[in-house]
Amino acid sequence: xxxxxxxxxxxFPHPSTMTTKPGTQGNxxxxxxxxxAASLLGVSKLTSFVPALSECGLLQQVAGYNPRxxxxxxxxxxxxxxxSEKTPHWQKTEHYDxxxxxxxxxxxxxxxxxxxxxxxxxxxxxxxxKQWHPPLEETMERIAAKEKEIExxxxxxxxxxxxxxxxxxxxxADWRKEKQxxxxxxxxxxxxxxxxxxxxxxxxxxxxxxxxxxxxEMVAExxxxxxxxxxxxxxxxxxxxxxxxxxxxxAAEST
Numbered sequence: 001x002x003x004x005x006x007x008x009x010x011x012f013p014h015p016s017t018m019t020t021k022p023g024t025q026g027n028x029x030x031x032x033x034x035x036x037a038a039s040l041l042g043v044s045k046l047t048s049f050v051p052a053l054s055e056c057g058l059l060q061q062v063a064g065y066n067p068r069x070x071x072x073x074x075x076x077x078x079x080x081x082x083x084s085e086k087t088p089h090w091q092k093t094e095h096y097d098x099x100x101x102x103x104x105x106x107x108x109x110x111x112x113x114x115x116x117x118x119x120x121x122x123x124x125x126x127x128x129x130k131q132w133h134p135p136l137e138e139t140m141e142r143i144a145a146k147e148k149e150i151e152x153x154x155x156x157x158x159x160x161x162x163x164x165x166x167x168x169x170x171x172x173a174d175w176r177k178e179k180q181x182x183x184x185x186x187x188x189x190x191x192x193x194x195x196x197x198x199x200x201x202x203x204x205x206x207x208x209x210x211x212x213x214x215x216x217e218m219v220a221e222x223x224x225x226x227x228x229x230x231x232x233x234x235x236x237x238x239x240x241x242x243x244x245x246x247x248x249x250x251a252a253e254s255t
Contacts, residue, residue: 074104074107075107077100077103077104077107077108079100079108079109080092080096094115097110097114097115098115101115193210196210196215196218196219196222197210197215199218199222200214200215200218203218
């Protein structure tokens with residue numbers, strides 16, 4: 001399938017070609033396909049889109065490029081009248097004058113020296129280029145500063161991670177201790193609650209609801225008694241300590 005043979009294109013094939021010659025059916029199909037494609041695609045010339053038959057009998061499309069000619073009226077170009085009120089405002093600008101001169105050149109009758117930007121406009125253009133299109137050295141400096149900042153943030157993060165990892169054993173130990181303390185407190189509270197419920201059952205002869213007023217009054221009374229006991233123990237301990245301190249100098253004098 002290396003060589004291609006162009007099929008003859010005929011608008012009105014003779015009836016004899018349809019039956020006598022071998023391979024005419026493929027030519028007719030190619031011609032019909034090319035005419036239909038030309039009518040659908042709007043191709044003016046049929047030679048720009050011609051099917052081709054290969055030696056293997058495969059139908060291939062060969063499309064030719066047919067660009068439209070560039071039509072420029074250089075003899076009588078359209079130059080808008082800036083003094084007329086009917087002329088649109090956008091056709092009176094310097095930007096449109098530059099477009100007209102770029103299209104027609106000297107035939108536009110425009111002075112190219114007047115199309116260059118003024119000193120003020122040139123300064124604005126330079127300032128805009130400096131802002132939005134900085135030089136390569138400045139861009140490289142910005143990139144280097146940005147990379148340096150990213151590297152500093154990465155190092156600070158790594159140092160923070162290392163410091164936290166060093167504190168990890170102590171943090172785990174504190175967490176375990178806190179968990180054990182919480183578990184112990186819950187166990188003590190449960191044991192105290194069970195003890196109070198048992199005492200209430202012994203005192204009243206039946207089980208009480210922990211939310212009942214009788215049970216709450218009993219708990220307040222028991223807590224008050226326990227508070228008095230703690231005060232008495234504290235006072236006795238203090239008196240014993242004072243007695244020991246007073247007896248020590250007397251023993252020293254007797255010796």
